[in-house]
Amino acid sequence: MDMQVWRPRLTGGQWFSHLPVSLQDSLLSAARVRRLSPGQRLFKRGDAPCGLYAVLEGAMRIGAVNEQGKEALLSVVEAPHWFGEIGLFDGQPRTHDAFSLGHSTLAHISQATLLALLEEQPVHWRQLALLMSQKLRLTFINLEQLSLMPAPTRLAHRLLMIAEGYGEIDEPRRVLQLPQEQLASMLSLSRQTTNQILKDLQGQGIIGLSYGEIEILDAGRLRALAAI
Numbered sequence: 001m002d003m004q005v006w007r008p009r010l011t012g013g014q015w016f017s018h019l020p021v022s023l024q025d026s027l028l029s030a031a032r033v034r035r036l037s038p039g040q041r042l043f044k045r046g047d048a049p050c051g052l053y054a055v056l057e058g059a060m061r062i063g064a065v066n067e068q069g070k071e072a073l074l075s076v077v078e079a080p081h082w083f084g085e086i087g088l089f090d091g092q093p094r095t096h097d098a099f100s101l102g103h104s105t106l107a108h109i110s111q112a113t114l115l116a117l118l119e120e121q122p123v124h125w126r127q128l129a130l131l132m133s134q135k136l137r138l139t140f141i142n143l144e145q146l147s148l149m150p151a152p153t154r155l156a157h158r159l160l161m162i163a164e165g166y167g168e169i170d171e172p173r174r175v176l177q178l179p180q181e182q183l184a185s186m187l188s189l190s191r192q193t194t195n196q197i198l199k200d201l202q203g204q205g206i207i208g209l210s211y212g213e214i215e216i217l218d219a220g221r222l223r224a225l226a227a228i
Contacts, residue, residue: 003028006056006107013080013168015131016054023124026117031107036100047094049087051110052128055079058104059177063185064096073185076101076178081168085132088114138166146188149227152197154187156226159207163216176214183214201225 007028010016016024033056036042043050045064053060056079063073074096077083087094088111118125138161145154163172184194198214201207206222208215216222 003031003033003107006033009056010054010080010107012170013082013165014170015082015134015168016080019127020124023121023127026121027109030109030113030117032109034106034108036104036106038100038102040100042098042100042106043094044097045094049084049091049094049111051084051108051112052082052088052114053084053098053109054082054107056105056107059101060104060106061099061101061182062096071185072188073182075166075186076162076182078165081165082131085128087111088128089132134167151187151189151193152200153225153227155183155189155194155197156201156222158183158187159214159216160219160222160226163219172216172219174216176216177212178214179212 007024010028011024016027019027031054034053036058042053042060055077059076059078060083061073062075062077062083063071065071083098086092118128145157149157159176160172161167162176162178163174165173180194180198181191183198184191187194198207198209201222202209204221206216206218206225208217
């Protein structure tokens with residue numbers, strides 16, 4: 001499939017839309033479409049770096065599972081989110097697992113192809129560094145919140161981050177496809193605590209709850225609760 005058909009989807013994201021057009025064209029020319037079925041693993045912790053990915057359709061869950069089978073869910077990434085760039089810089093094994101939540105379509109640029117492109121045009125390393133630094137900034141924010149903020153504030157802030165595509169999209173989503181157990185895992189909260197906070201927010205008319213979905217009804221009040 002010609003990757004040009006996906007350009008409008010990718011330019012809906014902050015990172016790709018701010019790239020020089022020449023780099024956009026190079027990435028689209030180098031990318032190949034990959035489709036995943038529900039629950040299919042893209043890569044696991046310890047795998048060799050395999051390049052850069054962008055979500056075109058569907059969603060990916062990024063996390064890790066310990067020896068006891070307990071999962072730490074870091075994030076659920078949706079279109080037009082790019083991921084996988086850490087291994088491009090250090091050549092080290094993957095730090096986490098990546099699974100498809102449902103039927104997903106990805107753009108994939110292999111490690112070798114991307115390194116060759118950057119060897120020819122080293123000025124573009126900065127653009128990839130900006131992609132990584134954006135996520136590092138979010139990681140620091142999340143660590144600070146985990147230590148200092150009460151659970152309701154952390155939950156409100158994470159809902160807003162997800163709605164805004166972690167800073168990637170201009171028009172926030174109103175309805176989030178987000179089961180409560182996934183939200184609890186992302187926040188390191190119990191399912192019971194997460195459910196109680198969500199019920200409280202629902203009672204205040206700030207959000208609406210349905211099976212596997214959270215609807216933001218009053219973004220202003222949710223933002224006030226998140227202290228941002």
